[in-house]
Amino acid sequence: MLHMKKNLLIILVFLFFSCNNNNSAKTYLNSAIDIMEENSIKTENIDWDNLRNTAHKNIEGKKTAEETYSTIENALKELGDNHSFFIPKQPDTIIGESDEIIPSVEAKILNKQIAYLKVPAFNKGGNLANKFATKIQSKIIALDRPEIEGWIIDLSENYGGNMWPMYLGLAPLIGEGISGYFFDWEKNSAEWSFKTNAVYNKEDNKLEIKNPYKLKKKPIKIAILTSGITASSGEAIVIAFKGLSYTKSFGQKTAGLSTGNHVYELSDGAKLILTTTIMADRTKKLYGGQLIPDIPTNNPKAKAIEWLLEK
Structure with a gap:
């Protein structure tokens, strides 16, 4: 028994x-x-x-x-939505920021009067994000000369990441105020903007810089270069320039990920990266898919230079 x-x-x-x-x-x-x-x-x-x-x-x-x-x-x-994804639980690792590499930002003068800036993808946060924003602005400072008549911002190889350091870095060219919006499925909106020395998602300070640069003269024209590689946060930066009277985009349709993702951490540390918003420009025009350039072309840099040099 x-x-x-x-x-x-x-x-x-x-x-x-x-x-x-x-x-x-x-x-x-x-x-x-x-x-x-x-x-x-x-x-x-x-x-x-x-x-x-x-x-x-x-x-x-x-x-x-x-x-x-x-x-x-x-x-x-x-x-x-073609943008959401899942990150399984990762083993604990310690990586010092000194081990992380800030990508290079190509900057040069074309035709003696055009400033060319190529902004790559970037997917880090914290102090590294601040360093990347500062690096972009340092390139703008080097290019901001009296003889410059126009700017080319090349986003053709920018496949996304963290939009905030890109946005803050390019803020001297985009200008202060609201640059775009995120809309959720209930049509609630959150504007993203640049004010004084920081970029915001509604009232949330996403990133700030100690000594923000101000251009010596307002750009006469800015050309934005895009391709099928331009995606996600790269597309957000394209949208940030939309609605400005002195900008025009050149190249190919973007990847079509003009939506916003939010990170949800699950109980075991895995992460759910979920698409929760659609991007809109400063006029509240909704996107969510591919961005079509103003001037579709297979030779965007040449076409941009041609437009910038027009009187």
Whole structure:
């Protein structure tokens, strides 16, 4: 009798932990889907009951959070925004900022009177973001000469990252005030702007610089170069120049990721990078897809120079 009770206890303990593990996987998956349903820019277009039921079937027998990762990735693909993604839990590593490399910013004078600035993608935050913004402004300072009649901002290889250091770095050319907006699925908006020495997302100070540069003279013309590589935050910078009377874009259609992502950290440290907003320019014109250049061309730099030199 005692032997039977012992075996029964073992079975009950096994069943308890088995159910608990299964619940753990299901709870983790549900928490991720809840975030998607509440915040996705595509939430009104999704059959959430069907998506959730399909996801639950895919994790039958699964016990851990890690075993739900592929199902979460599939759910994100089902949203159809083409911008959301999932970052699994990463092992703990310590990387000193001194080990990080700030990308180079190409700057030169063309035809003796055109300032050319090529701004690459950048995806770091904190002090490194401030250094990148400062580097861009240092290049603007070097190019800001009396003989300069126009500027070329080359974003053709800028595939995105962190928009704020790019925006702050180029602020002397974009100017103060509102440059664009983020709209969520409920049509709530948050403007992004440059004021004095900082860039803001609504009232949230995203990045600031100690000694912001002011141009010696307002640009007469600014040409923006784009390509199919120009994406995400790169597209945000293209939008920041839209609506300014002295700007024109040249090149190819952009990648079509003119949407905003938000990072949600899950219980185990994995990250859900979810598209929650659509970008709009200073006139509140909505984008969300590819940006079409004013002058479509396979030779954007030459066409831009031609336009800049027109009297």
